[in-house]
Amino acid sequence: MSHNAIYTDLSGYYDLMCADIDYQAQGQCVQRIHQLFGNGGKRHLDLACGTGPHVRHFLDAGFQSSGLDINQPMLDLAQQRCPEATLSLQDMCGFQVDQPLDLVTCFLYSIHYSGSIERLRACLDSVHAALADGGVFCFNAVDKRRIDNRAWVSHNAGHVDELLSFSSGWYYSGEGASQLLKLRVERMGSDGRQVWSDEHPMVAVCFAELQELLQTGFEVQVLEHDYERILPWDQASGNALFVCVKR
Known part of the structure; x- marks a missing residue:
């Protein structure tokens, strides 16, 4: 993606x-x-x-x-x-x-x-x-020095006949000026289950x-x-x- x-x-x-x-x-x-x-x-x-x-x-x-x-x-x-x-x-x-x-x-x-x-x-x-x-x-x-790669923030939200779950977290390798914002979205609806995932490159300072x-x-x-x-x-x-x- x-x-x-x-x-x-x-x-x-x-x-x-x-x-x-x-x-x-x-x-x-x-x-x-x-x-x-x-x-x-x-x-x-x-x-x-x-x-x-x-x-x-x-x-x-x-x-x-x-x-x-x-x-x-x-x-x-x-x-x-x-x-x-x-x-x-x-x-x-x-x-x-x-x-x-x-x-x-x-x-x-x-x-x-x-x-x-x-x-x-x-x-x-x-x-x-x-x-x-x-x-x-x-x-x-x-x-960047204080990022906990294990820490994620999540919440759920209802929308019409759907249930959505959103999660996000930072990831930093410990070196350099690049980190990731990890995103995950899960949607459950009458037409089944969909999942979107992304690892967005972010500047680390x-x-x-x-x-x-x-x-x-x-x-x-x-x-x-x-x-x-x-x-x-x-x-x-x-x-x-x-x-x-x-x-």
């Missing part, structure tokens, strides 16, 4: 796949972060926006919100959810905007979809060029490497991966929120 085929094939199930995500809490947390660290502007772009749930929350909060993704079926669903938003089919590792932005977000560890250090650097360069002075880039990331990539263009704060409280990263957990203010 090609690297993005699972998202095309399952675009109609994507919201069920993410049913356990509290999009509202994530959006509200980043809005508080923007109030604390940002320039006060309301022009927002969500990278790898998928079906647009984060864009929807920012629109409802009064932002001039937009999104981009490389998967057209996802964008089609996002446009239905956010008809007033500007959504574009673009690669986050080389995108352009019509006007400077005040806030750029990249949720759900999607920054790792860059795939390589070179493309990650290109993504950060694109974000930096798109932001207005004092604009904020906020994203979450996982530290430790937080020190990520901070080094960011420091040339941004003032960086690393926070705990906690959408209820804004706290400095404890230097131990393998997940964190990065708040990057354009210099």
Whole structure:
């Protein structure tokens, strides 16, 4: 299966796949972060926006919100959810905007979809060029040194007469700048059982490497991966929120 085929094939199930995500809490947390660290502007772009749930929350909060993704079926669903938003089919590792932005977000560890250090650097360069002075880039990331290859996250969801089971987990070999996001979806319906599996190549970085990539263009704060409280990263957990203010 090609690297993005699972998202095309399952675009109609994507919201069920993410049913356990509290999009509202994530959006509200980043809005508080923007109030604390940002320039006060309301022009927002969500990278790898998928079906647009984060864009929807920012629109409802009064932002001039937009999104981009490389998967057209996802964008089609996002446009239905956010008809007033500007959504574009673009690669986050080389995108352009019509006007400077005040806030750029990249949720759900999607920054790792860059795939390589070179493309990650290109993504950060694109974000930096798109932001207005004092604009904020906020994203979450996982530290490759703290990945537990045995840890998987799973949940089930019902849909009409179907039962779906979703599982995902990180895998890192212990060397290099590549890791895998493993996905498995099982669907049970009246027409039988279907299974989709994918191992998506992702860029692997430790937080020190990520901070080094960011420091040339941004003032960086690393926070705990906690959408209820804004706290400095404890230097131990393998997940964190990065708040990057354009210099």
